[in-house]
Amino acid sequence: MxxxxxxxxxxxxxxxxxxxxxxxxxxILVPDEKLPAVRETAxxxxxxxxxxxxxxxxxxxxxxxxxxPAKGSYVAPGGTAAEAVRKEAAETLRAAMEKAAQTGxxxxxxxxxxxxxxxxxx
Amino acid sequence: MxxxxxxxxxxxxxxxxxxxxxxxxxxILVPDEKLPAVRETAxxxxxxxxxxxxxxxxxxxxxxxxxxPAKGSYVAPGGTAAEAVRKEAAETLRAAMEKAAQTGxxxxxxxxxxxxxxxxxx
DNA sequence: AAACTGTATTACTCCGGATAATACAGTTGT
DNA sequence: ACAACTGTATTATCCGGAGTAATACAGTTT
Numbered sequence: 409m410x411x412x413x414x415x416x417x418x419x420x421x422x423x424x425x426x427x428x429x430x431x432x433x434x435x436i437l438v439p440d441e442k443l444p445a446v447r448e449t450a451x452x453x454x455x456x457x458x459x460x461x462x463x464x465x466x467x468x469x470x471x472x473x474x475x476x477p478a479k480g481s482y483v484a485p486g487g488t489a490a491e492a493v494r495k496e497a498a499e500t501l502r503a504a505m506e507k508a509a510q511t512g513x514x515x516x517x518x519x520x521x522x523x524x525x526x527x528x529x530x
Numbered sequence: 531m532x533x534x535x536x537x538x539x540x541x542x543x544x545x546x547x548x549x550x551x552x553x554x555x556x557x558i559l560v561p562d563e564k565l566p567a568v569r570e571t572a573x574x575x576x577x578x579x580x581x582x583x584x585x586x587x588x589x590x591x592x593x594x595x596x597x598x599p600a601k602g603s604y605v606a607p608g609g610t611a612a613e614a615v616r617k618e619a620a621e622t623l624r625a626a627m628e629k630a631a632q633t634g635x636x637x638x639x640x641x642x643x644x645x646x647x648x649x650x651x652x
Numbered sequence: 653a654a655a656c657t658g659t660a661t662t663a664c665t666c667c668g669g670a671t672a673a674t675a676c677a678g679t680t681g682t
Numbered sequence: 683a684c685a686a687c688t689g690t691a692t693t694a695t696c697c698g699g700a701g702t703a704a705t706a707c708a709g710t711t712t
Binding site: 541601 | 699700701702703708709710
């Protein structure tokens with residue numbers, strides 16, 4: 409069972425989505441692996457089941473997981489899950505870059521930050 | 531007087547902050563220029579004065595503008611204003627990049643996005 | 653003195669997030 | 683077959699933040 413730090417300002421179901429997305433992309437949660445039940449996750453997180461279900465529903469909508477009634481929720485098969493989460497993350501990154509560029513951040517500055525994070529020039 | 535599109539999901543005062551930040555960084559709003567009065571801006575935007583004041587207060591807190599009671603609010607002097615907004619934007623960008631990297635986005639993908647936004651390789 | 657400025661305070665409404673208590677239908681394990 | 687579990691749906695309620703509103707104060711400008 410995974411753990412989630414509920415600390416940020418974002419809504420709880422958003423935080424759950426983000427964390428599960430991360431776990432999938434990193435490979436801790438593998439394709440077709442069964443996720444903890446809605447009620448179980450809720451209990452483990454000290455959160456309302458409905459909140460977790462909302463997160464699961466959003467994840468399914470984005471293609472990260474699939475849920476079958478009366479059985480459970482599973483990580484999307486093959487590479488689709490990790491692919492979906494990276495695509496999503498890439499879109500978020502693009503939005504951040506666009507906004508940064510719009511507010512005057514230069515390409516050079518962006519590159520510097522990139523070097524700090526991904527390591528200098530592959 | 532500037533105009534602001536109130537469309538996003540973000541709170542109004544946040545949108546006002548973002549737009550003024552952008553205008554400062556781009557140079558439309560120059561150092562020591564007097565900003566429209568709180569009440570005037572509110573009227574122009576069809577928004578409550580308190581909402582605008584909240585935005586101005588946040589901008590002052592971040593060093594983008596300075597307000598003197600009974601006189602007005604002004605863009606921060608010298609390069610400090612534009613510098614402050616870019617620094618802020620850069621931090622936001624760093625956070626986005628860290629999160630992207632954390633969720634599995636490769637440097638190559640990030641570079642591709644960068645090329646689309648800032649133009650290919652300066 | 654009048655009209656403007658930023659600032660502060662208080663109260664109210666509205667909405668989304670979160671909780672809560674269920675209920676239903678289908679699967680699994682015994 | 684039965685109990686226990688699964689995802690899903692519905693409805694109601696509570697709470698906090700966002701936004702509105704109506705003021706008031708003190709200082710500046712004209």
